[in-house]
Amino acid sequence: MDYRDSPAEAEFRARLRTWLADHDPGLPTSSTDDDYWAQQAEWHTALYDAGFFGLSWPGRYGGHDLPPVFDVILDQELAAAGAPPRPSLGYLVQGITTHGSDDIKDRFLPGLISGRERWCQGFSEPDAGSDLASLRTTASHDGDDYVINGHKIWTSYSDVADWCFLLARTDPDVPKHKGISAFAVPMHQPGIEQRPLRMINGITTEFGQVLFDGARVASENMIGAPGEGWRVAMTIVSHEREPGELGFVARYAKTVDDVEKEVRADPTTFRPDQLDEVAWAFVQAEMLRLHVCRRLSERLDGIQHGPGGSVDKLLMTWVEQTVGAAALAVSGPRAALDTEDVPLKVYLYSRAQSVMGGTSQVQKNIVASRVLGLPAP
Amino acid sequence: MDTRDTPEQAELRRAARQLARELGPATVADLDDGARAKRLTGAVHDAGWLELRQDGGGGPVASGVESAIVADALGGAVADVAFTGPALAADLSRRAGCGATDSAVVGFAPNLIDPAVVPGRVAATPIYAVDAAEHVDVASVLVPTGPDYRLAQVQLDGPAEGADLTRVIRRIPAGASLADVHDQRRLLTHDDVAHWSALGLALTSADLVGLMRGVLDITVPYASERRQFGVPIGSFQAVQHLLAEARCLMEGSLSAALYASWAVDELAPDEACAAGRVAKAYCARAARTVCETAVQVHGGIGNTWECMVHVYLRRAVLSSQWFGDDGEQLLQIQRTRLGVDTPAAPSSGRPPGPAAPSSGRPPGPASG
Incomplete structure (x- = not known):
């Protein structure tokens, strides 16, 4: 048992502290201010480009292959500097890493980790909250695509997202946990409508509703196998x-x-x-x-x-x-x-x-x- | 940074828990089984655990982590054997450069927070020897000497008393005379005493973590077996949620207590005390809630003397008060972190003001 920094950890901490002294974006707190989200993408890419984000994730996808405890140092130093927290997307990385094919990982992990591609998570629906498996959004096979119809809610940062990690029902004829699949759905297309929600503290950029009306996603963007969506979701929420x-x-x-x-x-x-x-x-x-x-x-x-x-x-x-x-x-x-x-x-x-x-x-x-x-x- | 046990620490944890489980009391009636208690005391002695804080050449034989591992294991089995008391006595003797002895225990002020400090030759207040082994006949006290302290001793002759059915407190009435200690090679500085207090905070916190684990280990199976309305009471969400909260409190307590135990020998006295205060504040509040949950889940039988849960709750009362409960720690944190200039702690150890922290608010907001 040793809570001290190893030499490598100490070197990392010193380098991070030096960088933070010059690069604190001076953003307000994420939970209380819309201005934070307006600049969060810049903060993510700045942190990543300086080598301080994605620490424990595979180097192949832009991470640093470091032990997970380096994130403890990152959190400590960000707090000490009064800087914003690190972007919270580790659970999506875990979901894609655990269930995605090599093609999916190669295609999506680098952009997710670097912040060049922004993501939101389309899980909850108006009638599928705690009972997530009763979700009713459908994905119907149509040629090389699936066509998405449904209504997602509590979708954080959907208005700035390039991709949505979406759960949709692909087979209505099997028990509810078995008919769900996961997709990476492009957000910039017709057939997607955004409706922001205002939270009780007044911020409007955290939560939204997303309506899918005939939006399309390529079959190759399925994450995991058909019907594996519930297991994908459980991996993600356990890390979330x-x-x-x-x-x-x-x-x-x-x-x-x-x-x-x-x-x-x-x-x-x-x-x-x-x-x-x-x-x-x-x-x-x-x-x-x-x-x-x-x-x-x-x-x-x-x-x-x-x-x-x-x-x-x-x-x-x-x-x-x-x-x-x-x-x-x-x-x-x-x-x-x-x-x-x-x-x-x-x-x-x-x-x-x-x-x-x-x-x-x-x-x-x-x-x-x-x-x-x-x-x- | 790596908070995992070393292989040796993991082995000590396993061995200590096994020994405590085998020889500790399984029932309230077992507390009267002198032969069992004697075997437990002998086994703890033979394992060498009472020597962990003795001089090992330039420092203690083992770090605060190892001592906390043993304290956690003994607390988990409400083991009726002296350990933390002897460990604290050994640690204080080592800091004073005294020869190793197991015949003394540290005497405490009536607040059970501070070591007894006696200016002059006669103690003006009662002195409490906490967790004294059966054969111990003297308690060590501190005598101010300039800015430092020398050690002196008072004779134990009072009866054993206290709420805890598993550890002994001997009360020495006011007016006890001091005897000199002749083999002290160094005066104890304020920092020495602070560092020693950090050990006390870490070991009492570890004991509370063990108590929480142990009481849940008997309460969760009880909830699975006890049937009402034709089903196990543990199938009701109302009961499940109480126990789930208790499990969370135990896990959080362990995380805080581990750091405090490491800090004892690795950080400066004020930092080690700060780590100890965080752990103690969290563990004391959590243990109270967890033990109360155990009483509640056991229902009527949980409120009887024969049920083991009150043995845990009673031990938690002493471990919380010893070196200061949650309210006392919060008061100290206010002094060090917030610059609050409060008068000396009242004799009850409780902070002034309406929101005495143990007034029923659990560590987690009830609504969440």
């Missing part, structure tokens, strides 16, 4: 639940740092309960940082956590919501007076964490049945 894959630790550390700075400026103006909330938010964020260190270290043994990702998702959710609550507590009456109050926005955004990527209730069902082995309801 892992804070080590998402890089959110940096976002939480930065928020805690901002809140602590405000308190330090004049601690006497805060009540003991407010101070407790801030100290507890620090404890929670630090716990999650250390938890990610442990999980990414365990990957060195080849351990993939599967349902354990639901444990991590619940921990991450509690951390985000504790940090959000601390921001709200410290803001006090400002949060009530100013609709643009950043802590208010951080707090409001934090409520989504127990829904996105699978609700906390679904995560607890998974932990109960697949981690604890409790009997089925």
Whole structure:
């Protein structure tokens, strides 16, 4: 057990720190400001071009073949510099790597990792949320293509995406989990309509609805075999639940740092309960940082956590919501007076964490049945 | 960076858990089985675990990680054997350059947070010897000497007491006289005491992690077996979600506690204490929730003396208070990180103000 940097890790950390000193784009927090998303593509490509993104992914696809714990260093240094978090797309990389053919991997991974091609994820539908397998979007074979019809929702960043990682029903005559396939659908074509959603904290660039009305995708863009879509989806969502894959630790550390700075400026103006909330938010964020260190270290043994990702998702959710609550507590009456109050926005955004990527209730069902082995309801 | 156990650490973890499971109490009645407890004490002694913090030449025999591995294993089986107390005594003696001895335990102030500090020749307050082995007859206390401390000893003659049914606390009434320690080669600095406290925070945190794992190991099977309405109660989502949350709290606690155990010997005293405080704050709050969940899931029987879960909960009460509970850690974090200038901690160890952290708020927001 050793939490110190190895020589290679120390060298990487120093190089990253130097680069960040000159290249912090000064973007606002991703969860509270539309301006972040307007410039996020530039941040992604800048981070990638400097050699600081895609650290643990295969060099063949533009990654660096480094051990997963390098992402811990990346998150730490981004937070310390007050820079934006790393782009959260590791789960799509895992999905394509696990299920895609060599052709699919060669075609799509380099652009996804470098940020030259932007992606969104078309899973949820208005009537298929927690019950994802009941999705009704269809993909019908037509010559060399499939034709897509359906309605996706909670599709993050769909308005800037070049590609959609889409789940659609290709066989309506088999049980619901077996008739789904996954595709890389080009987003720039007729037959796709975007409808942005405004979140409770006011931002409009995070979520959207996407309507597919006769959009086309080439058969060769299927990811995995026909009917393999559910397994593809499970690979993706299990990784989407892992804070080590998402890089959110940096976002939480930065928020805690901002809140602590405000308190330090004049601690006497805060009540003991407010101070407790801030100290507890620090404890929670630090716990999650250390938890990610442990999980990414365990990957060195080849351990993939599967349902354990639901444990991590619940921990991450509690951390985000504790940090959000601390921001709200410290803001006090400002949060009530100013609709643009950043802590208010951080707090409001934090409520989504127990829904996105699978609700906390679904995560607890998974932990109960697949981690604890409790009997089925 | 690699937080995995080395092969030796993994082997120690396996061996310690096996020994604790085999010789620890499986039932409340087992706590009265003196022959079993004696075998457990002998096995811990023979394994050499009580020597881990003794002088190994330029440092302890083994790092804080190894000691925490043992503390975690013993907590997991609510093993009724002295370990953390002797480890802390050995560590303090080593820092003071005293010869190795297993006949002393460290005396604590009534807040159970600080080592007993006695200016003069007579103790003005009671002193508490926590987790003293049966044969131990003296407690070490600190005597201010300029900015540093020398060690002195008081005789243990009071009865054993305390909520924890698996570890002994001996209370030394106020007015005890100090005896000199003659083999101390170095005065203890403030940093020495801070570093030693970091070990205390790490070991009590590790004990709490073990308690959470152990109590879940008996509660999850119980929920699968106990039937109501014709089905196992563990098939109800309401029960499943309580246990799922408890499992998450245990995993998060382990991640924080591992780092604290590594920090003891690898980081400067203030950094090691900071790591210990994070771990202790999280583990103390989590263990309270997890043990309470275990009582709840066991239902009526969980509220009886014969059910093992209160043995875990009681031990968690002591491990939380020893070196300070979650509220105390948050107070210290406010001082170091937020620049809060609060008066000395009240004697209860609780922070002032309306939101005493153990007032029922679990580590995870209840709504999430």
